[in-house]
Amino acid sequence: MSALKHTLTAESQDFLDNLRLYLFSSGKKDEEVKEIVEELEDHLIEAEKRGKSVSHIIGHSPKAYMEQLSNEMSFDFKWISYLPIIVLGVFAYILLGDSMRGGVQFTLLQVVGYPAVCIILVLFYLKMFKFLASTKLSKTKTMITTFILGSLPILFFLALLFANDAYKTPVVIKLGATGNIIAALVAIAIFLGIALWSKTWFTIVIPTMLFLPEFLISLTSFEKETKAILTISVLFVTLIIYNVYTFKKAKKESRI
Amino acid sequence: MSNTQMLKGILDGCLLAIINEGEVYGYELAEKLESYGFQQTSEGTIYPLLIRMQKEELVTTTLKKSTAGPRRKYYSLTPKGEEELQAFIERWNQLSRSVDHILQKRGSGK
Numbered sequence: 001m002s003a004l005k006h007t008l009t010a011e012s013q014d015f016l017d018n019l020r021l022y023l024f025s026s027g028k029k030d031e032e033v034k035e036i037v038e039e040l041e042d043h044l045i046e047a048e049k050r051g052k053s054v055s056h057i058i059g060h061s062p063k064a065y066m067e068q069l070s071n072e073m074s075f076d077f078k079w080i081s082y083l084p085i086i087v088l089g090v091f092a093y094i095l096l097g098d099s100m101r102g103g104v105q106f107t108l109l110q111v112v113g114y115p116a117v118c119i120i121l122v123l124f125y126l127k128m129f130k131f132l133a134s135t136k137l138s139k140t141k142t143m144i145t146t147f148i149l150g151s152l153p154i155l156f157f158l159a160l161l162f163a164n165d166a167y168k169t170p171v172v173i174k175l176g177a178t179g180n181i182i183a184a185l186v187a188i189a190i191f192l193g194i195a196l197w198s199k200t201w202f203t204i205v206i207p208t209m210l211f212l213p214e215f216l217i218s219l220t221s222f223e224k225e226t227k228a229i230l231t232i233s234v235l236f237v238t239l240i241i242y243n244v245y246t247f248k249k250a251k252k253e254s255r256i
Numbered sequence: 257m258s259n260t261q262m263l264k265g266i267l268d269g270c271l272l273a274i275i276n277e278g279e280v281y282g283y284e285l286a287e288k289l290e291s292y293g294f295q296q297t298s299e300g301t302i303y304p305l306l307i308r309m310q311k312e313e314l315v316t317t318t319l320k321k322s323t324a325g326p327r328r329k330y331y332s333l334t335p336k337g338e339e340e341l342q343a344f345i346e347r348w349n350q351l352s353r354s355v356d357h358i359l360q361k362r363g364s365g366k
Contacts, residue, residue: 036303039282039329046283059298072307
């Protein structure tokens with residue numbers, strides 16, 4: 001007979017989740033993060049069985065305790081290599097979209113702007129994750145912060161788009177017909193490369209979902225408007241299917 | 257001076273001494289510490305110290321399966337940890353002798 005797994009109280013579970021996020025966004029080594037979270041989980045389970053509260057274990061300031069742990073753990077320089085890879089991923093995404101929609105063309109502002117925006121966003125997100133993990137916000141404040149965080153990339157990229165129209169900078173990259181096909185292939189190669197490197201399907205699934213329907217529809221002989229409507233509806237449906245699928249998968253995994 | 261400030265450094269030595277009694281895991285260690293009278297520190301305080309002691313190679317860890325819940329990490333002393341424990345005991349004896357001296361002298365002087 002297997003022993004019944006003790007379930008933690010929401011407060012303890014929250015603390016563990018926040019600790020994981022805090023250490024993750026501080027760039028600590030994966031293995032060390034996993035070890036300490038597991039160790040504290042064990043400790044909290046034992047303590048709760050005996051009716052002790054979370055504050056009895058971690059003291060009165062979760063933030064101070066997270067900092068104490070973080071100070072003893074080593075920084076993983078692997079994280080620095082993630083930045084160029086994220087920039088490369090975004091670049092491939094833009095490249096594929098542009099090459100399909102008839103022409104890769106970058107101005108100086110875009111060439112500098114895209115990587116800059118990516119790096120600023122990533123650094124900002126890491127800072128915010130750390131802040132959110134160690135600070136208790138009210139429900140409304142959490143919702144507002146999440147909303148702002150979620151819309152930030154769109155805002156940044158839109159701002160870049162408008163800035164590109166407003167300030168004419170010289171075009172530094174402009175590809176012809178062959179160039180565009182090569183660009184598309186390079187983009188696909190980057191997606192495959194990142195998928196292999198990160199051992200996730202993410203960078204294959206998402207671009208396929210976003211671009212494949214559009215590409216296939218563009219090959220048909222429908223009217224321009226019909227094509228546009230088809231593209232958007234197919235995208236909408238695939239996004240819903242994907243969300244339902246990942247949600248179900250996450251639910252299944254959390255049950256194990 | 258608060259109790260926690262005074263405890264810093266001493267706690268390290270106490271952890272070494274308890275681990276020296278035999279392999280222990282985190283919760284057990286905290287409980288033993290408490291049973292010796294260290295009630296005022298929160299139990300989690302030991303983990304940052306344990307991480308550092310592991311980095312300094314004073315302790316080694318082995319992971320073992322537990323009946324319920326996650327894997328359990330057991331601590332034991334390395335030879336370097338045993339040396340550090342001996343050094344701590346000497347430092348402590350000297351310190352406590354000196355403190356005793358001062359306190360007793362003041363007590364008898366009155």
